[in-house]
Amino acid sequence: MKHEKTITDLRAELEELRHQLLEAHETIDAIRTGQVDALILESNGSNELYTLKTADIAYRVFIEKMTEGAVTLSRDGFILYCNQQFAVIVNHPLSAVIGSSFRVFIADEDLAAYDQLFENCWQQDSKEEIRLKNSHTGIPVQLSMTALQIEGTRALSIIITDLSAQKKTQLQLEEANRKLQIMNKALEESNHDLQQFASIASHDLQEPLRKVQMFSNMLLEKNEELHGDSKRFLDKILDATRRMKILIVDVLNYSRLSARDPMRETVDLNKVVNELLEDLELIILEKKAVVRVGELPSIAGNKGQIRQVFQNLLSNALKFTRADHRPVIDITAQTVAEKYAQHSTENSRFTLIRVKDNGIGFEEKYLENIFALFERLHTKDKFEGTGIGLAIARKIIEKHGGAITAQSKIGAGAEFLIWLPMQ
Structure with a gap:
């Protein structure tokens, strides 16, 4: 009678096969990862040694770790x-x-x-x-x-x-570039609108404002009997229209800086400053100010814009003075090789121009504020101005590949530092 295997026998054989299969898998993994470099196998009642070359071990490990x-x-x-x-x-x-x-x-x-x-x-x-x-x-x-x-x-x-991650990054970059192109187009349209506004500000807005000023002056001249509140109100109208005209002109000047760079030329800073001092001669005499100017270099730039920078700085120095001190303004220049400005390179050479005064000064925590549009550290009844002058100066200097900053203390004057690329 043929002997039949019991369920227990079959289970034991199955477990033994599983154990052998596990050992085989472990041996294959060990070979693949270089954990063994020799095998002993039983064959026909004897043992045979199989070796793996050392170079092959290192190669297998390297390949598996890739x-x-x-x-x-x-x-x-x-x-x-x-x-x-x-x-x-x-x-x-x-x-x-x-x-x-x-x-x-x-x-x-x-x-x-x-x-x-x-x-x-x-x-x-x-x-x-x-x-x-x-x-x-x-x-x-x-x-x-x-x-x-x-x-x-x-x-x-x-x-x-x-390349999945690389392709995903590439798609993200292409999408970012597409959005950037859309934003650039929107910015161009916005700049165009700004230029349109500048045109309106230079003609349509200034004309009615000029009429308000003219008729207000006529009313003031033909009505000598005006007194009390009537005259005071009319004076306020004239003051307001004068400030508004200055504001319109300043906004117009700032918006024009967003246009394409104008033609540049060799600008002698000595001539620029000397011309400005002639223009400001009356206020300099009035305030008994002392303006000392050192030797200044020539730069490549737009003369009108550079002149505007120095005009704004000198006007501020003559405006923000201390009542008990004679205004003193020093303008000096030196050649430096600093990677400070936005377009500088390792071999860049700059002229560092310092405009220093002994006026009221300001707290340096407000440094960024003074270069922002319409920012004022003082009320308009104490010091006149629109708060645009230094914003215009910064934009002009940056368009010339330079940089501008300042350092100051309350009651100890202010010093403005300008970096401009050498010609």
Whole structure:
């Protein structure tokens, strides 16, 4: 009678097979990762020693640790070897990948390109971007293909670099560039609107304002009997229209700086400052101010704009004075080689111009405020002005590739520092 195995026997055999399979997997993993360099196998009642070359161990460890996929193909395109990373890329078990045709992992739309690449790479090393299948999606990769001679047999080594992150970044960059182009177009339109506003400000707004001033003056002259509140109100109207005219002109000047850079020329700063001192002669005499000017260089720039910078700085120095001190203004220059300005390079040379006064000064925590549009540190009843002058000065200096800043203390004057590229 034939002996039949019991369920217990079958379970024991199954457990033994599972144990052997686990040992086989562990041995294969150890070989792949270089943990062993020799094997002893029992064959026909005797033991045989199989060794692995040390160089091969290091190579296997390196390949398994790579973040790229690594594949070796036979001459007919079948996978002789691949690392774990390639199996992860194509989302297949390692056991299902080895022995398969590499072609089955190529996206359908790229098969023709791959076939051509496969034929060419046996003659010369080749690189190509292509898409691999990953379940139902395609993965952009770069194939780096090199033909090898392995133990007398021609084989093909392929390094597979996943380009998914790179492509995603590239798409994000393209999207950012697209949005930037839209923003630039909107900015150009905004600048155009600003130029339109400048045109309106220079003609349509100033004309009615001039009439308000003219008729207010006529009313004041023809009505000598005006007194009390009537005369005071009329004086306030004239003061308001005068300030509004100055504000319109300042806004117009600032908006014009947004236009295309005008033609530049050689500007002698000595001549610019001397001309300004002649224009400001009356207020200098009135305030008994002392203006000392050192030797200034020539620069490449727009003379009108540079003149406006110095006019704003000198006007402020003569305006914000201390009642008990005679105003003293010093203008000096020196050559420096500092990477301070926005367009500077390692070999840039700048002229550093200092405009220093002994006026009321300001707290340096308000440094950025004084260069902002319409920012004032003092009320208009104490010091006149629109709060645009220094904003215009900064914009002009930056358009000339330079920079401007200031340092000051309350009651100890202010010093403005200007960096401009040398001619």
